[in-house]
Amino acid sequence: MANNGFDFTPGAQVPLLGSAGQTAATHALASAAYRDSPVADLLKANSEWHKSDVKKGKFSLFEPNLGEAFSRAVQVRMLGGARKALIQSFGTEPQAVVEHCLAATRIRKERDSRLTAVMAAFGLLFLPGLLLWLGVFQLRRTIAGAQNKRAGALGTLLLVAIGLLAVIFLVRLPFGGFWAYYVRGMIVAPVVGWVLAKRICESTAKDMRARWTNLLDGGGIGAKVPEAVPGSPGETSREQLRQGLEKLTAEQQSNAVFYAGPKGILGMGTRWGSWQLAEELVSKEAGKEINQFRSYDVIRAIHDKLKLLERGPLNSGGFPTPSVKHWIVAPVGENAGEVSRPDGQDVDTFQVKNHEIQRICNHQQFGGGNRHYLGVQFTLWDGQLVITMMITVTVLHETLRVEVTGHALGPVHSLFTTKPKPKTVTVAKTVRFWETVDRQLPLVEAPEVVRLAVRAPFTWYPPLLDFLGGKLVLPEPFGLRHAWAEKPWRHRFMADDAMRAATPVLRVTHAAAMKVLEENGVDTERFGNRSMVVSAFVQDPTPRTADLYDA
Structure with missing residues (x-):
């Protein structure tokens, strides 16, 4: 197949980050790889059409947080060897997001x-004690899982009670000798290991939040992905990763998109407006036939005119340089x-070739x-805003x-643009008790240290962690940008930009089409009248759901 035959140039190459000018949406999505909030928070970002989900595991103690689940899901979906086709992420650089997921995973592995x-x-040598403490934390987590304050308080009380029993058991044992010392170590060693683990988790949490x-x-800080740079021909895993990133970038540049009914063109957003100019082709001179021309001749003229949209008679800023491209839908x-x-x-590295584009334009118009x-x-x-006129x-x-x-694709969900909040608690001063002060709390709490420590030995085989703790299920067909995009109509200026772009594009399109018709001997009077009517309709400031027909 042409897509699988991508020419991956051998040798070490450093992956490039996204281009300038499209960084806000890219960085917002990439920041999810470093987050430590619950994975369920990501479900709040579900759009009307695209819904992610969380598949529950066997034990809640092994469940991933948002950053772990997001990084794992995105890597598997976008770099997997047998992955399905991806939807283009317009307005972002998906390779940069994937690189940050890889970088976050590497930090967690360290x-x-x-x-x-x-x-x-401190655990394997004292396994009975470790299992005892883990059983206590799992029980507490299960009791508190109902999000009930009484249940959470009961779990904490249970943990304190078992801790007191452990202290009493340490002071007075019914037997002596080696086993007495081992039992005492069995209870104390996991606690010492927890203290060391907490220091490790705290330093990593500070790095991730930064x-x-x-x-x-x-x-x-940029994403560092040394595992994507092969150092020798024998490093097959690094070479496969590099090829996966190259394939991802090539697919991002594909000129083939997909129309999914009311969902619009996947990756470009729903269709909010439609304007049509349709008239009969009549010769300008009576008794004389018009010159033969093709649809692609009109399209080529429109293409050349649209390239000049950034130019205007006034120095008013106006349009930025647009991207004008032929699409196969x-x-x-x-x-x-x-x-x-x-x-x-007819396809080369995800690109439909020019001769096939012309054939489809001229002949596949019906059926x-x-x-x-x-x-x-x-x-x-x-x-954050992608406006596409087709x-x-x-x-x-x-x-x-x-x-x-x-078509308009709005900003990524506000969940991705929220910064980490410092963990503080407000307490009264010791002497001047009528005044308060904010006290800094540790970034990693006791239950979180236990969760991370329990998951750590299974990092070498992520599918086992998916089975034990669950995983994030991404919406399909998947594309990074449109999966978590909001509607632009809630943002006044974004909505204005989308609707303002319609009129100039429509008039340039009509002017270019009219010029081709005149050059080929077509009477353009009725086309001109119809164009004026359509230009009046495009003044309507209300976006509509053009793909939802009331029938």
Whole structure:
């Protein structure tokens, strides 16, 4: 298959981060890899069409937090050897997000290696005591799992009671000798190991939170992925990872997209507006036929005009440089669980070749098959808003139709733009008790230290951790950007930008089409009148759900 035949150049290459100008959405998504909040928080970011889920494991003590689950799910989905096709992430650089997931995983592995050594020294040698303490924490976690204050208090009281019993047991044992010392060590050693593990977890938590904050502040510490840079021909795992990143970038540049009914074009957002210019092709001179031309001739003229959108008669800022691109749009079901990209001799590294684009544009205008659209795309608000205007030209019998549709992809969910909050508690001063002061709390609490220490020895085989603690289930068909995007209409300026782009694009499109018609001897009077009517309709300031038909 053409897609699988991507020419991966051998040798060590350093993966490149995302380009400038699209960093806000990229960094917001990447920050999820470093977060330490509950994984259930990610479900709050579910959109109307795309819903992630959490698959529960066997033991709550092994369950991952948001950063662990997000990093694991994104790596498997976007770099897996037998992965399904991905949806393009417009306005972001998915490779940069994946690199941060890899970097966060590497930091956690380094922490888990030290925790595993602590577990071996203070847990494995005193296994009965370790299992006893883990049973207590699991019981407390299960009791508190109902999110009930009384249940949580009962779990804490149970932990304190068992601790007191352990102290009493240490003071007076019914037997002596070696086993007496071993039993005492069995109770004390896991506690000592917990203290050491807490120091390790605390230092890593500070590092992760610093990276989380720096990303949302505009960059800061970059992702380091040395495992993606092969040092010798024999390092097959590094080479496979490098190829996976190269394939991800190539698929991001694909010119094939998918229309999923009311969900709109996947990755571009729902269709909020549609304007059509359709009139009969009549010769300008009576008794004389018009010159033969094709739909692609009109599209090519529109393409050249749209390239000049950034130029205007006034020095008013205006449009940034747009991305004008030919798209092949394939229809998929509204609830399709996966998509498949075009392949064969007409496709090269996920790109439909130019001759096939022209054939689809000129001949696949009615009935089954893919369709051709010319898209002009604006990436605004530092990648948080993606406006795409799609133009298609069809000729059926003697009627030429030029259709312009508007798609808008809003900002990533606000969950991804929240910074870490310091863990503090407000307490009264000792002497001046009428005054209060904020006291800094540890970043990693006691139950969290136990959870991390228990998970650490299983890091070498992540599927086992998925089985024991559960995992994040990503929405399909998956794309990083559209999976957690909000609607732009809640942001006044973003909504204004989306609707303001429609009128200039529509008029440039009509002007270019009219010029081709005049050059080929077509009477453009009725086209001109119809264009004025459509231009009046586009003044309507209300976005609509154009893909939901009341029928």
